[in-house]
Amino acid sequence: MKILLANPRGFCAGVYMAINVVDELLAVCPGEPIYVYHEIVHNRHVVERFRQQGVQFIEAIEEVPTGSIVVFSAHGVSPLVRAQARARNLLAIDATCPLVTKVHAEAIRFAKRGWQILLVGHREHQEVVGTRGEAPESIQVVESPADIPHLHIKDPSKLIYLTQTTLSLDDAALVIRALKQAFPEIKEPPTSDICYATTNRQTAVRAIAPRAQLVLVVGSKNSSNSVRLTEIAQNDGTQARLIDDASELQAAWFDGVETLLLTAGASAPEDLVHAVIAELITRFGGEVEQVDVFDERVEFGLPASLRNLLRARGRETEGRRITLDRERDTAEFLAANNIPHHTVALTIGQSK
Numbered sequence: 001m002k003i004l005l006a007n008p009r010g011f012c013a014g015v016y017m018a019i020n021v022v023d024e025l026l027a028v029c030p031g032e033p034i035y036v037y038h039e040i041v042h043n044r045h046v047v048e049r050f051r052q053q054g055v056q057f058i059e060a061i062e063e064v065p066t067g068s069i070v071v072f073s074a075h076g077v078s079p080l081v082r083a084q085a086r087a088r089n090l091l092a093i094d095a096t097c098p099l100v101t102k103v104h105a106e107a108i109r110f111a112k113r114g115w116q117i118l119l120v121g122h123r124e125h126q127e128v129v130g131t132r133g134e135a136p137e138s139i140q141v142v143e144s145p146a147d148i149p150h151l152h153i154k155d156p157s158k159l160i161y162l163t164q165t166t167l168s169l170d171d172a173a174l175v176i177r178a179l180k181q182a183f184p185e186i187k188e189p190p191t192s193d194i195c196y197a198t199t200n201r202q203t204a205v206r207a208i209a210p211r212a213q214l215v216l217v218v219g220s221k222n223s224s225n226s227v228r229l230t231e232i233a234q235n236d237g238t239q240a241r242l243i244d245d246a247s248e249l250q251a252a253w254f255d256g257v258e259t260l261l262l263t264a265g266a267s268a269p270e271d272l273v274h275a276v277i278a279e280l281i282t283r284f285g286g287e288v289e290q291v292d293v294f295d296e297r298v299e300f301g302l303p304a305s306l307r308n309l310l311r312a313r314g315r316e317t318e319g320r321r322i323t324l325d326r327e328r329d330t331a332e333f334l335a336a337n338n339i340p341h342h343t344v345a346l347t348i349g350q351s352k
């Protein structure tokens with residue numbers, strides 16, 4: 001079997017930063033309880049690993065004892081949650097992805113100017129709940145064109161749409177087109193809110209999937225961007241399966257499959273992808289073709305709240321970056337396991 005390995009796939013800079021925040025806290029605060037508000041990232045394995053290291057995941061700030069450390073997850077939180085944490089005198093470490101923070105900042109800026117904001121996204125998603133909380137009086141959530149007749153618009157000339165960062169580009173385009181039809185004066189966000197990682201992973205699947213009979217997406221069911229990758233392949237006519245790990249592979253999926261596309265959502269660790277490759281090669285033999293579609297070099301620094309804590313505990317933070325080197329990790333894995341492989345450059349873009 002030929003395994004087409006999509007590049008980029010898996011961890012984005014925001015998820016990698018959030019995971020590193022919790023790892024740093026575990027290292028610098030041994031024995032101290034660490035609480036994380038909601039799942040740090042939407043991946044079952046990541047959450048389970050931290051649980052086993054003693055991290056406690058909570059759904060309400062009242063669950064955190066006064067004065068403790070609480071981490072806000074990559075999806076961000078509303079100002080109400082921040083205020084609750086302050087009221088309990090918690091030491092809040094903010095692991096919100098800077099690209100989510102950007103959408104919050106846009107919402108605050110336009111709400112202050114008296115604009116109404118239509119937030120395109122999934123109403124119950126943590127990110128949308130957090131962004132909406134920045135200006136609940138000014139923001140209405142739009143999940144689909146069917147929501148448009150129910151919107152309450154005061155002045156169509158002071159109307160802007162923003163979006164959740166992890167939407168399907170196609171779904172978002174459909175809703176945005178309908179919004180523009182209904183409200184021709186609606187303003188666009190200053191730059192696209194759908195983040196580089198979502199865009200790149202979706203573009204890669206769309207570019208490569210036509211060569212495959214099956215697409216496997218490694219990711220959890222509650223990971224918005226992983227689900228979107230599966231849908232994109234299916235909508236383009238290629239069978240697709242979303243799996244948490246190699247244990248979920250089913251023999252019946254592979255009947256007649258000679259070429260398979262393997263990718264992973266932005267919250268899925270690379271070791272899970274490696275385990276899937278190892279399992280497929282063991283079962284079917286074959287080779288790996290790494291298909292480079294985007295050259296991704298995005299990285300984020302440590303959040304200021306974590307830097308302050310590290311300094312307070314005598315740790316050096318100067319110049320610290322959080323760098324992910326997926327290519328090197330994958331090359332090492334393939335070589336160590338003697339898996340035949342080569343790389344095809346289909347590069348159509350670059351994210352720095």
Ligand code: SF4
Nearest residue numbers: 012014015097165195
């Ligand atoms: S998917 Fe995008 S917005 Fe979400 S954490 Fe990753 S980079 Fe940030």
